[in-house]
Amino acid sequence: MNKIINNRQKKVYEIICIVKLISLLLCGIIIFKNYFDSSNINGRSAIEFLDGPSIGTSVSVIAMIYAIWLIFSINKIDVKYIKIIHTIENFMFILIFTVLVISSGAHVSQYKILFLFIIITSTIQSGIKHGIIIACVASTIVLSIDLIYVPNVDINQYFENDLILCGIFIITSWLLGYYVKIEDEYAEGLSNLANIDGLTEIYNHRFFHDTLKEIIVQAEQSKLPVSLIIADIDYFKHYNDIHGHQKGDEVLKKIGYILKNNVRESDIVARYGGEEFSIILPDTDENDALVVAERIRAAVEMWKFEGEKDQPKGNITISVGVSTFPIKAKNEMELVNSADDALYRAKFFNKNRVETYYSVIEELKEDIEAEHIDLITSIKTLISVINAKDRYTYGHIERVVMFAKLLGNRLELTDEEKKTLKYGAYLHDIGKINISKEILNKKMTLNKDEWEILKQHPANGVELIESVESLKDIVPLILHHHERYDGTGYPMQLKEKSIPYLARVLTVVDSFDAMTSNRPYGIRKTYEDAILELKRCSGSQFDPGIAEIFIKVVEENKDKFDNLTLFSEK
Structure with missing residues (x-):
């Protein structure tokens, strides 16, 4: 228009x-x-x-x-x-x-x-x-x-x-x-x-993207920062199921009103998706954006919504992700994706909180030789391509990194081992770049040829990073994270202790997330069912000692892992 x-x-x-x-x-x-x-x-x-x-x-x-x-x-x-x-x-x-x-x-x-x-x-x-x-x-x-x-x-x-x-x-x-x-x-x-969303009377998704492009161009010229906030209503599907969509629409209207009244006139408030909202903050750095985001989160939490006592936490809340151009993102799409990643982390950590964008790849750059920085940037781009091809992989990588950190702390790994496990968790599926979208998202069982193609992704991933000397310790994790403890895995059918230790650790957390997430070809499990599966497959698919410790980690962090399925429906 x-x-x-x-x-x-x-x-x-x-x-x-x-x-x-x-x-x-x-x-x-x-x-x-x-x-x-x-x-x-x-x-x-x-x-x-x-x-x-x-x-x-x-x-x-x-x-x-x-x-x-x-x-x-x-x-x-x-x-x-x-x-x-x-x-x-x-x-x-x-x-x-x-x-x-x-x-x-x-x-x-x-x-x-x-x-x-x-x-x-x-x-x-x-x-x-x-x-x-x-x-x-x-x-x-x-x-x-x-x-x-x-x-x-x-x-x-x-x-x-x-x-x-x-x-x-x-x-x-x-x-x-x-x-x-x-x-x-x-x-x-x-x-x-x-340009206006008919329900909430704030800007719509299309206007948001058009305006963000213009503001980013202006920011590049003026050398000023631009921050982006993406907020999502917690357990909104639960609210709609109980009270109906008309009451849900009233909640959306009120949250739109709260957002508009807690930002400047120059800020752009838009409805980003069904229950998602976005706010563009021109000339705003990350610290100031976090202040705004926390103010909005608190305002929503304090607002008295009809029927909110039926919510899992007793009131309606939002989770908020924040990212900033050009520090955390180099263009419009990176800014949106990074704010969305931050939102995911806020939802993961028990919701009703504000998170700023953090990427393992940025930390990885600090440990890489200067001549390989461009390669790491390219790897980040490759992972973005994979995310676009396979929505499951998009959240999967972030979750596996989080699980790996928790398990690494419990296993009392050295700092160097924790770092290797974290980087390995982030890069373990990078070889999927060579696999077609049709195979990655196929809802039916893969045929023999398709399965053989999928089994090549560990080796493909190794080829992408093996030239980087400082990533040599990550190679075994990428190559062997699909090996099985009983020797029936791939690509080399290694068995028990012959499988690198950190690869065995990664196999447990990778499989747990696969079981508890939406997959194109399978029904997700609750975390209780996933724990039973870990126990059942201990000694066959998983190292029994590592699986036992991870089960304790899951049980001790029930609040973090609970209701993950509600978020994955978003």
Whole structure:
């Protein structure tokens, strides 16, 4: 919708510029006509003291300058200079028309009507107020000429006649200005219909993305930060199931209201998805954005919603993710994805909290040789591609990293081992980049050929990172995280202690998340059922000692793991 309106404004602007150019050319023609018309003796007295050739030449030069400016300036003028340029333009045209009227007979000139050119164009450009001002200035000039050139008379016939002309000036500016005002209001109404979410009366998803692109471009030029907040209502499906969608809509409206009343006028509040909201914060760093996010979270928690006592935590709350350009993201899509990642972490850690974006890959860069930094950046891009192909992998990696940290602490690994496990958890599925989206998202059982292709992803992952010396300790985790304790896994059918220890650790947390997550080809398990599965497969698929300790980790962190299935439906 904005593109349509902007295109319309561009066309109107071009027409106005052409009209102004034509009016200047007419001025030049009129001046030359009057100067060389030997029959126009009575009007020559005015030309004599105004030097007709100079006037004609000046107008022609101005017209050419204006033409050149028109060609090179359309759509290239900074918005903050538009008003100044319009004022200078109007002054120039009024001056030229005034000189032309005086030089062509002053009070008897038939060219006073030329002032309508600038009255009409200025009204269309700047609105009714500006148009009436120009009309009043033009009327004052015309009437002043009548009084100056016909002084000391009882009845100034020229003055009386021009009063009608001046009335036409003012009426034209008022009527045209009023029409322009109606058109602008109509365009604004259409824009609101296209840009505003009908339920919450805040901006919609499409407007959010269009505006974010523009703000990021401006931020790149001004070198100022832009922060993004993405918020999601906790257990909203649960609320809708109990109270119905109409009551759920009321909750959405109220949260939209709360968000609008806790940000600045310059901030953009939008409905991002079903129960998700986003806020663009121009010229805002991460610390200030976190303050805003926490204020909003607290405001929602304190608000009294109807039926909120039926919620799992006794009230309606939101989880909030925050990210900032350019520190945490280099472009619009990275900013959205990183804020969404932060939101995921907030949902994971028991909800009703604010989290800022954190990526293992940024920490990984600190431990990589300088010559391989570009490769790590490329790996991050590859993981983003995988995420786009396979939505399951998107959340899976983050969860496995979190599980690995918890288990690593319980196993009392060394700091170096914890770091290796964390990086291995982050990169273990990178080899999926070579696997088609159709295989990754297939809902039916894979056939033999497809299964063989899928089994290649550990080796493919190793090929991507094996050139980086500082990642050599991660290679065994990527290559062997699908080995089984009984020797029936892949790719090398290693058995028991021959499987690298950290690879055995990764296998447990990777499998637990696979069991408790939405998968294209299987029904997810509750964490209780997943624990039973860990026990059942101890000694066959999993190292029994590691599985036993991880089961204790899960049971001790029940609050963190509980209701993960509710979030995965989001």
